[in-house]
Amino acid sequence: MTDVWGFRNPIGFATLVKRELVRTYKVINQVIWPPIITTILYVLVFGLGLGSRVQNVQGVPYAAFLIPGLIMLQVIDQTYGESSSSLFQGRFMYSIQELLVSPLSALEIVTGFIVASILRALLIAMLIMSVGFVMVHTLPQNWVLFFGMVVLVSTLFGAIGIIFGLLAEKFDHIAVFTTFVITPLVFVGGVFTSAQFLPPLVRRVSLVNPMFYMIDAFRFAFTGRSDVPVTLSIAIVATLAVASLAIALRMTALGYKLRV
Amino acid sequence: MNGSPKAPALRIDRLCKRYGGFTAVDGISLEVARGDFFGFLGPNGAGKTTSINAIVGLATITSGTIEIFGYDNVRAWREARGLVGLAPQEYNFDRYLSIRDVLIYQAGYYGLRGAAVRKRADNLLERFGLTSKANDTFVRLSGGMKRRLTLARALIHEPQLLILDEPTAGVDVELRIELWDLLRDLNAAGTTIILTTHYLEEAEALCKNIAIVEGGKLVAMESTAKLLARRGTTTLSVTVDRPLASVPPALVALGAIYEAPTRTVRLFNVPPDAIAATLGELGAAGYAIENVDFARSSLQDVFLDLVKR
Numbered sequence: 001m002t003d004v005w006g007f008r009n010p011i012g013f014a015t016l017v018k019r020e021l022v023r024t025y026k027v028i029n030q031v032i033w034p035p036i037i038t039t040i041l042y043v044l045v046f047g048l049g050l051g052s053r054v055q056n057v058q059g060v061p062y063a064a065f066l067i068p069g070l071i072m073l074q075v076i077d078q079t080y081g082e083s084s085s086s087l088f089q090g091r092f093m094y095s096i097q098e099l100l101v102s103p104l105s106a107l108e109i110v111t112g113f114i115v116a117s118i119l120r121a122l123l124i125a126m127l128i129m130s131v132g133f134v135m136v137h138t139l140p141q142n143w144v145l146f147f148g149m150v151v152l153v154s155t156l157f158g159a160i161g162i163i164f165g166l167l168a169e170k171f172d173h174i175a176v177f178t179t180f181v182i183t184p185l186v187f188v189g190g191v192f193t194s195a196q197f198l199p200p201l202v203r204r205v206s207l208v209n210p211m212f213y214m215i216d217a218f219r220f221a222f223t224g225r226s227d228v229p230v231t232l233s234i235a236i237v238a239t240l241a242v243a244s245l246a247i248a249l250r251m252t253a254l255g256y257k258l259r260v
Numbered sequence: 261m262n263g264s265p266k267a268p269a270l271r272i273d274r275l276c277k278r279y280g281g282f283t284a285v286d287g288i289s290l291e292v293a294r295g296d297f298f299g300f301l302g303p304n305g306a307g308k309t310t311s312i313n314a315i316v317g318l319a320t321i322t323s324g325t326i327e328i329f330g331y332d333n334v335r336a337w338r339e340a341r342g343l344v345g346l347a348p349q350e351y352n353f354d355r356y357l358s359i360r361d362v363l364i365y366q367a368g369y370y371g372l373r374g375a376a377v378r379k380r381a382d383n384l385l386e387r388f389g390l391t392s393k394a395n396d397t398f399v400r401l402s403g404g405m406k407r408r409l410t411l412a413r414a415l416i417h418e419p420q421l422l423i424l425d426e427p428t429a430g431v432d433v434e435l436r437i438e439l440w441d442l443l444r445d446l447n448a449a450g451t452t453i454i455l456t457t458h459y460l461e462e463a464e465a466l467c468k469n470i471a472i473v474e475g476g477k478l479v480a481m482e483s484t485a486k487l488l489a490r491r492g493t494t495t496l497s498v499t500v501d502r503p504l505a506s507v508p509p510a511l512v513a514l515g516a517i518y519e520a521p522t523r524t525v526r527l528f529n530v531p532p533d534a535i536a537a538t539l540g541e542l543g544a545a546g547y548a549i550e551n552v553d554f555a556r557s558s559l560q561d562v563f564l565d566l567v568k569r
Contacts (some may be wrong), residue, residue, distance in 0.1 A: 022361075095353060099369060103370060
């Protein structure tokens with residue numbers, strides 16, 4: 001299809017973003033409160049409970065070390081969830097046809113979902129950051145990096161969500177990526193511990209885990225310290241985001257499982 | 261904003277749609293003039309919905325072209341889509357939005373917003389008797405209301421070509437008549453309408469022109485009047501009180517046939533003045549008339565005739 005890259009229907013694009021935010025609001029008990037509650041529990045049990053017996057990590061108390069990782073964990077989970085479940089539901093209930101018959105290009109549709117994912121991620125990040133401020137008195141030191149990483153990571157996982165939302169044949173398939181890829185990689189990717197504490201072999205393995213770079217760079221925004229150079233992490237995450245976006249755009253432009 | 265002021269509302273040229281080895285649409289070509297009320301008929305699985313999906317962009321095209329008011333729906337898809345409104349057969353509403361917002365957001369996807377759109381949404385809800393449900397989601401509507409909402413949504417961006425896929429499926433007779441009136445009004449106001457339906461009397465009542473498809477191919481495309489005239493348009497059946505010894509010669513000359521088991525004489529395409537003569541001939545031969553039946557062939561007969569060939 002021609003004009004895939006066209007961006008000539010800004011009202012249509014904005015309407016889609018608004019629609020996705022309405023959806024987020026309608027499922028607030030599934031997508032906003034759980035990450036906040038989970039974070040509070042993690043901070044209480046691991047950060048303040050167990051963490052009181054752990055020495056400072058990267059120069060900060062363990063509970064403060066934990067906060068950026070927990071934000072990334074929820075940002076990744078919720079942005080993937082936003083676009084994948086919205087697209088899959090739309091396909092499942094045919095409501096995606098409302099977009100498909102309209103003069104919306106693949107770029108307008110994909111960026112609509114991505115921007116909605118970013119906004120959902122920013123909301124969650126700010127809320128968890130507030131939890132962190134109240135509970136362990138930690139705040140980002142580098143706001144540009146804080147917002148930049150949230151945008152970059154939610155773009156990546158919003159795009160991956162689109163890809164899986166299109167591939168999935170049943171709801172169960174959406175969960176496969178969360179269960180078998182996102183959760184394990186995030187947990188071993190440095191949410192709970194610095195790579196410096198890992199055995200050398202595990203440390204080397206974690207260098208092929210993309211989640212490690214996201215969390216490491218994001219934590220730099222809080223602590224000013226990182227295990228690997230921040231620019232390297234940003235470059236890796238940006239490359240992955242661009243690649244995922246390109247695939248999501250290509251699939252949408254071809255109408256993969258959309259225009260039968 | 262039309263591609264060419266003289267272009268027809270819809271021009272399909274050798275449209276093919278294949279799914280693997282299965283050909284759903286097999287080289288259909290047709291034109292729908294501006295202002296037409298066009299019936300698109302065929303048995304289940306004939307390729308009607310697939311063709312419609314190809315027109316509105318819900319299905320990709322294997323080969324062939326589709327132009328909407330002169331706009332190629334692949335190369336100039338934005339312009340083409342903006343001119344079409346679709347009322348699909350299956351409900352595909354956004355379940356997260358109130359029905360008022362369903363209309364407003366759909367307009368948004370078409371690039372329209374503001375007070376004018378909100379007013380238009382309210383007017384459509386009013387016109388389709390949905391105002392009391394404006395803040396409910398689609399799942400709270402009755403079957404008839406869902407059908408009406410389908411139509412209201414298709415009209416929110418004021419399309420010049422309205423495509424209705426089984427618009428009255430599952431609605432009661434009263435609402436069907438109401439929807440017919442609405443569609444006639446829209447058509448009279450200049451909207452070109454394409455309709456698929458299983459109710460042949462619906463096509464007969466509404467459509468100016470009709471295309472019949474079967475097995476993905478076009479089997480007929482004519483004005484409704486011509487299509488109706490294709491087959492014997494009238495049948496006169498006269499049942500007599502006892503077996504007929506022989507058909508009177510005057511009736512044989514008119515092409516009468518006699519069905520002995522039912523003691524019925526049948527004449528096809530009888531001129532109006534031959535009705536009395538037929539009854540007279542049989543009376544004169546000494547038979548009493550038990551029953552007279554006069555039937556006009558319907559679109560259903562033509563349809564069955566065409567799709568059974």
